[in-house]
Amino acid sequence: MRDPDKPQQIIDAAIRVFARNGYYNSRVSDIAREAGIASGTIYLYFKTKDEILVTLFREKMAEWVALVRKAIADDRDPVTKIRKIVALHFKVIEEHPDLAEVVQVELRQGQKFFRGASAHEVSAYFDVIQGVLEEGVAAGRIRRDLPVKIATKMLFGAMDQLATSWVLGKRAYRLTDAADPVATIFLKGVCTDGV
Amino acid sequence: MRDPDKPQQIIDAAIRVFARNGYYNSRVSDIAREAGIASGTIYLYFKTKDEILVTLFREKMAEWVALVRKAIADDRDPVTKIRKIVALHFKVIEEHPDLAEVVQVELRQGQKFFRGASAHEVSAYFDVIQGVLEEGVAAGRIRRDLPVKIATKMLFGAMDQLATSWVLGKRAYRLTDAADPVATIFLKGVCTDGV
Amino acid sequence: MRDPDKPQQIIDAAIRVFARNGYYNSRVSDIAREAGIASGTIYLYFKTKDEILVTLFREKMAEWVALVRKAIADDRDPVTKIRKIVALHFKVIEEHPDLAEVVQVELRQGQKFFRGASAHEVSAYFDVIQGVLEEGVAAGRIRRDLPVKIATKMLFGAMDQLATSWVLGKRAYRLTDAADPVATIFLKGVCTDGV
Amino acid sequence: MRDPDKPQQIIDAAIRVFARNGYYNSRVSDIAREAGIASGTIYLYFKTKDEILVTLFREKMAEWVALVRKAIADDRDPVTKIRKIVALHFKVIEEHPDLAEVVQVELRQGQKFFRGASAHEVSAYFDVIQGVLEEGVAAGRIRRDLPVKIATKMLFGAMDQLATSWVLGKRAYRLTDAADPVATIFLKGVCTDGV
DNA sequence: TATGAATGAGCCTTCATTCAT
DNA sequence: GATGAATGAAGGCTCATTCAT
Numbered sequence: 001m002r003d004p005d006k007p008q009q010i011i012d013a014a015i016r017v018f019a020r021n022g023y024y025n026s027r028v029s030d031i032a033r034e035a036g037i038a039s040g041t042i043y044l045y046f047k048t049k050d051e052i053l054v055t056l057f058r059e060k061m062a063e064w065v066a067l068v069r070k071a072i073a074d075d076r077d078p079v080t081k082i083r084k085i086v087a088l089h090f091k092v093i094e095e096h097p098d099l100a101e102v103v104q105v106e107l108r109q110g111q112k113f114f115r116g117a118s119a120h121e122v123s124a125y126f127d128v129i130q131g132v133l134e135e136g137v138a139a140g141r142i143r144r145d146l147p148v149k150i151a152t153k154m155l156f157g158a159m160d161q162l163a164t165s166w167v168l169g170k171r172a173y174r175l176t177d178a179a180d181p182v183a184t185i186f187l188k189g190v191c192t193d194g195v
Numbered sequence: 196m197r198d199p200d201k202p203q204q205i206i207d208a209a210i211r212v213f214a215r216n217g218y219y220n221s222r223v224s225d226i227a228r229e230a231g232i233a234s235g236t237i238y239l240y241f242k243t244k245d246e247i248l249v250t251l252f253r254e255k256m257a258e259w260v261a262l263v264r265k266a267i268a269d270d271r272d273p274v275t276k277i278r279k280i281v282a283l284h285f286k287v288i289e290e291h292p293d294l295a296e297v298v299q300v301e302l303r304q305g306q307k308f309f310r311g312a313s314a315h316e317v318s319a320y321f322d323v324i325q326g327v328l329e330e331g332v333a334a335g336r337i338r339r340d341l342p343v344k345i346a347t348k349m350l351f352g353a354m355d356q357l358a359t360s361w362v363l364g365k366r367a368y369r370l371t372d373a374a375d376p377v378a379t380i381f382l383k384g385v386c387t388d389g390v
Numbered sequence: 391m392r393d394p395d396k397p398q399q400i401i402d403a404a405i406r407v408f409a410r411n412g413y414y415n416s417r418v419s420d421i422a423r424e425a426g427i428a429s430g431t432i433y434l435y436f437k438t439k440d441e442i443l444v445t446l447f448r449e450k451m452a453e454w455v456a457l458v459r460k461a462i463a464d465d466r467d468p469v470t471k472i473r474k475i476v477a478l479h480f481k482v483i484e485e486h487p488d489l490a491e492v493v494q495v496e497l498r499q500g501q502k503f504f505r506g507a508s509a510h511e512v513s514a515y516f517d518v519i520q521g522v523l524e525e526g527v528a529a530g531r532i533r534r535d536l537p538v539k540i541a542t543k544m545l546f547g548a549m550d551q552l553a554t555s556w557v558l559g560k561r562a563y564r565l566t567d568a569a570d571p572v573a574t575i576f577l578k579g580v581c582t583d584g585v
Numbered sequence: 586m587r588d589p590d591k592p593q594q595i596i597d598a599a600i601r602v603f604a605r606n607g608y609y610n611s612r613v614s615d616i617a618r619e620a621g622i623a624s625g626t627i628y629l630y631f632k633t634k635d636e637i638l639v640t641l642f643r644e645k646m647a648e649w650v651a652l653v654r655k656a657i658a659d660d661r662d663p664v665t666k667i668r669k670i671v672a673l674h675f676k677v678i679e680e681h682p683d684l685a686e687v688v689q690v691e692l693r694q695g696q697k698f699f700r701g702a703s704a705h706e707v708s709a710y711f712d713v714i715q716g717v718l719e720e721g722v723a724a725g726r727i728r729r730d731l732p733v734k735i736a737t738k739m740l741f742g743a744m745d746q747l748a749t750s751w752v753l754g755k756r757a758y759r760l761t762d763a764a765d766p767v768a769t770i771f772l773k774g775v776c777t778d779g780v
Numbered sequence: 781t782a783t784g785a786a787t788g789a790g791c792c793t794t795c796a797t798t799c800a801t
Numbered sequence: 802g803a804t805g806a807a808t809g810a811a812g813g814c815t816c817a818t819t820c821a822t
Contacts, residue, residue, distance in 0.1 A: 002785065022308050024219040028813060038787045043814065105303045111363055112300050113217050147376045153360055154353035154380060161352020162345065168306055181342045185349060189384030198802080223796060224805095233804040235798080244796065393781080412698050414609040418817060419784095428783045430819080439817065495697050498690045501753055503607050537766045543750055544743035544770060551742025552735065558696055571732045575739060579774030587806065613792060623808045628793065 007045045009035050011059065014052050019101035023053055023109070054117035057110050060099060061121030064092060068128055078136035079187055085129065086159060086186075087179040093163045094175045104164045126152055133190070142190050155186050202240045204230050206254065209247050214296035218248055218304070249312035252305050255294060256316030259287060263323055273331035274382060280324060281354060281381075282374040288358045289370045299359045321347055328385070337385050350381050397435045399425050401446050409491035413443055413499070444507035447500050450489060451511030454482060458518055468526035469577055475519065476549060476576075477569040483553045484565045494554045516542055523580065532580050545576050592630045594620050596644065599637050604686035608638055608694070639702035642695050645684060646706030649677060653713055663721035664772055670714065671744060671771075672764040678748045679760045689749045711737055718775070727775050740771050 013035035017026045028049050032039035046052050071088050072081040093100040110117050130152040136142030162182060166175045208230035212221045223244050227234035241247050266283050267276040288295040305312050325347040331337030357377060361370045403425035407416045418439050422429035436442050461478050462471040483490040500507050520542040526532030552572060556565045598620035602611045613634050617624035631637050656673050657666040678685040695702050715737040721727030747767060751760045 006785095022304060025308065027811090039813090040788060040815080041786055044785070049813065101307075105307050108300045108359060108363075109217060109304065112296075113220065146380070147373075150357065150373050150376045151380055153356045154377060157352040157354070157356020157359075158349035159352070161348045161355060164303060164352075165348055168303075178342075178345050181345045182349060185341070185346055185381075185384040187384075189380040189382075222794090227805095234796090235805060236803055238797070239802070412694060415698065417815090422784095429817090430783055430785095431781080433818070434781070491697075495693045498749060498753075499607060499694065502686075502690050503610065536770070537763075540747065540763050540766045541770055543746045544767060547742040547744070547746025547749075548739035549742070550746060551738045554693060554742075555738055558693075568732075568735050571735045572739060575731070575736055575774040576770075577774075579770040579772075591806095612790090624792090625794080625809060626807055629806070634792070 002044070006037075006041070007055075010037075010042055010045055010052065011056050014056055015098050015102055018053070018056075018106065019098035023102075023106050050114060053106070053110060054114050056102070057107065057114075057118035058121055060103065061118050061125065065121060065124045065128060067092070068125065072128075072132065078132050078139055078141055079191065081132045081135075082129075082155070082187060083180070083183045085132070086155075086183040087176065089159045090163065090175045090179045093166065094171075097167070097171060100163060100167050104160070104167045126156060129155055136190070141192060143192055146190050151186075151190050154189075158182060158186065201232070201236070202250075204232075205237055205240060205247065206251050209251055210255075210293050210297055213248070213251075213301065214293035218297075218301050245309055248301070248305060249309050251297070252302065252309075252313035253316055255298065256313045256320065260316055260319045260323060262287070263320065267323075267327070273327050273334055273336050274386065276327045276330075277324075277350070277382060278375070278378045280327070281350075281378040282371065284354045285358065285370045285374045288361065289366075292362070292366060295358060295362050299355070299362045321351060324350055331385070336387060338387055341385050346385050349384075353377060353381065396427070396431070397445075400427075400432055400435060400442065401449065404442050404446055405450075405488050405492055408443070408446075408496065409488035413492075413496050440504055443496070443500060444504050446492070447497065447504075447508035448511055450493065451508045451515065455511055455514045455518060457482070458515070462518075462522070468522050468529060468531055469581065471522045471525075472519075472545070472577060473570070473573045475522070476545075476573040477566065479549045480553065480565045480569045483556065484561075487557070487561060490553060490557050494550070494557045516546060519545055526580070531582060533582055536580050541580050544579075548572060548576065587629065591622075591626070592640075595622075595627055595630055595637065596641050599641055600683050600687055603638070603641075603691060604683040608687075608691050635699060638691070638695060639699050641687070642692065642699075642703035643706055645688065646703050646710065650706060650709045650713060652677070653710070657713075657717065663717050663724055663726055664776065666717045666720075667714075667740070667772060668765070668768040670717070671740075671768040672761065674744045675748065675760045675764045675767075678751065679756075682752070682756060685748060685752050689745070689752045711741060714740055721775070726777060728777055731775050736775050739774075743767060743771065 010031065014026075014031045017030045017034050020026075021030070028042055029039045031052070032042055035042075042052070046055065068085060068088055072084050075081050075084065093104075107118070107122075111119055111122065130148055133142060133146065133148045133151055137144060137146060137148065159182065162175065162178050166173070205226065209221075209226045212225045212229050215221075216225070223237060224234045226247070227237055230237075237247070241250065263280060263283055267279050270276050270279065288299075302313070302317075306314055306317065325343055328337060328341065328343045328346055332339055332341060332343065354377065357370065357373050361368070400421065404416075404421045407420045407424050410416075411420070418432055419429045421442065422432055425432075432442070436445065458475060458478055462474050465471050465474065483494075497508070497512075501509055501512070520538055523532060523536065523538045523541055527534055527536060527538065549572065552568050553565065556563070595616065599611075599616045602615045602619050605611075606615070613627055614624045616637065617627055620627075627637070631640065653670055653673055657669050660666050660669065678689075692703070692707070696704055696707065715733055718727060718731065718733045718736055722729060722731060722733065744767065747760065747763050751758070
């Protein structure tokens with residue numbers, strides 16, 4: 001009989017609250033008020049405040065990875081896949097600015113201090129990128145001598161930094177406009193021929 | 196407020212403590228103990244706990260930028276400069292693991308929640324990179340149509356992500372080994388000719 | 391408020407739960423789970439958590455007193471009555487270990503903080519003992535100069551302490567074995583002639 | 586530099602507060618107010634609220650046992666010793682009514698739920714009584730066939746019950762007046778000859 | 781009548797900051 | 802200046818009680 005939507009409502013409220021104030025400056029009662037429930041109710045669905053953040057990370061990262069995986073599933077060309085990954089990354093960030101704030105600002109804290117929360121999901125995202133690069137190498141589109149792991153981190157880092165700048169810079173422009181340039185620079189860096 | 200070494204001692208102690216536990220999980224008394232002074236003494240030199248973090252960021256980022264500026268001052272070739280920036284970035288991280296932990300993990304929090312602490316210094320670092328890229332464009336070494344700001348953020352993000360992975364991954368390998376590959380991929384991405 | 395067994399089931403569950411954790415460390419929901427009902431149901435039969443304890447005490451003490459009264463009703467000899475009271479006291483404790491835990495450990499709290507819960511029943515027990523002693527005085531079996539009230543409290547206290555030691559000492563031995571020695575010592579103390 | 590009187594002041598305040606409301610109905614802030622300090626200060630001297638109660642028990646019981654030991658040290662006659670123990674027990678209770686309330690009402694809870702707090706000291710008191718009884722047996726003043734452990738518990742229980750009645754009965758009379766009768770009844774019960 | 785999700789007052793404990801020494 | 806004991810506001814979490822179903 002426990003309301004199956006409550007956990008989601010709580011997480012959504014937490015995203016908004018954390019986006020505004022950060023995890024450590026947010027009170028559980030803030031989340032409750034934002035969710036329109038009593039603070040005690042939160043503890044029917046989450047054991048601790050920490051668990052809210054951990055669950056939030058895990059769930060959102062998993063959704064994200066699934067989305068990305070699905071988006072590139074039908075493509076044959078690794079280069080196209082990379083372009084789609086970048087475009088989708090920025091699109092997701094742009095369409096979920098609150099979530100973006102939380103993820104961009106809190107994720108590293110979370111990775112370090114919350115028992116590896118989301119570490120698995122984050123690395124799944126890395127795996128997707130790395131997989132595409134390896135396909136590219138196999139297909140001859142990407143340099144055979146490319147250090148794939150390093151390139152993977154570079155692409156992620158590049159996208160992540162663009163996203164962070166956009167988030168911290170009050171989102172004054174369209175992030176998705178940067179997708180093509182970013183993809184192009186990266187692809188030029190790793191491909192065998194011109195892009 | 197006499198002792199001119201105290202602030203530095205406090206900041207150095209804070210770096211070690213924050214590296215271990217993060218800013219929010221560190222107590223002022225932890226910093227005091229690490230510095231070998233009484234916690235009240237800290238308040239003779241810093242108004243609040245926040246101020247320690249802000250000062251820490253500002254000072255260390257400023258030192259870093261100065262170091263980078265100096266390192267590339269004598270070079271003529273923008274490509275060489277980029278290679279040096281990457282190498283130096285990784286070298287600094289590797290040689291100051293405690294500082295690296297703090298910067299990699301806490302900086303975004305700091306930028307968002309501590310009244311733009313270090314925003315000026317961080318953007319100065321961006322300026323250095325951007326300046327080199329613009330030189331490169333002027334010198335014909337870098338594509339004329341390169342969106343320089345985006346490329347700047349990409350390089351920073353790439354380095355930053357490599358550094359973060361290294362820090363979170365318990366520094367199991369030599370970060371500096373990644374400097375050349377990173378620089379090469381980036382330069383291939385932005386230069387007019389092969390690198 | 392129909393089901394006439396529910397209150398008893400709740401009290402029995404409460405005895406088991408209180409025995410395990412004590413009144414203040416037990417949750418209403420613990421009692422509900424132990425009774426196999428929902429916690430809200432408890433409030434159909436008891437106004438507050440306090441009331442459960444108060445009712446429990448009152449009911450069990452009343453049963454006890456009735457049992458003792460009945461057990462000695464047919465005897466003529468006060469000395470025999472005292473022996474029976476002691477034997478029965480220990481037998482009841484031994485046969486209801488959960489109840490014993492609650493009564494031995496919580497009763498004083500209850501007497502002090504729960505509006506004299508069970509005060510009436512406890513004093514009824516004292517009355518029984520005192521009545522027997524007075525009979526004994528009248529019959530010449532007990533010293534005429536015996537301060538009867540004091541002796542009453544002494545006997546109760548002695549039995550109570552033996553019971554408490556047994557309860558706290560994890561019931562490692564047979565409490566009923568102590569009945570005769572206890573009765574004998576007490577009777578020697580109060581009787582006119584040898585026992 | 587930490588104030589060496591503070592712990593005692595806190596314990597004394599706690600005794601008054603616990604006497605009034607019981608342990609579980611007392612707030613740490615009540616103790617602080619009673620002690621004239623801030624509630625945070627309590628945590629400079631005690632790790633938890635529990636620890637206050639445990640320390641209180643241990644300390645007071647140890648003082649008590651030491652007092653009793655000293656009081657009977659010079660006597661030769663076991664019978665006199667028993668009389669002194671009873672008199673002193675009641676005198677201590679009467680002179681420290683707040684402490685008496687706490688000990689009489691909370692001690693059993695404490696023994697059961699606070700990791701054996703004071704168990705050692707309580708049993709030390711039992712040891713004193715038992716030692717005297719054994720002396721008495723050796724000296725031929727007390728029956729050779731007396732079950733000493735049972736008699737020890739009986740005497741303690743008797744004194745304890747008198748004390749409890751006095752405490753719960755609003756101390757309407759002089760408890761010390763009961764010392765001689767109590768001792769006499771007990772001694773008649775255990776001695777070889779008349780008392 | 782029975783349920784159990786929801787409520788929100790309450791409390792222990794922490795810790796940044798102050799200030800008497 | 803240096804100390805560290807003292808402060809007290811703040812917040813995570815619990816749990817008796819209520820009430821819509």
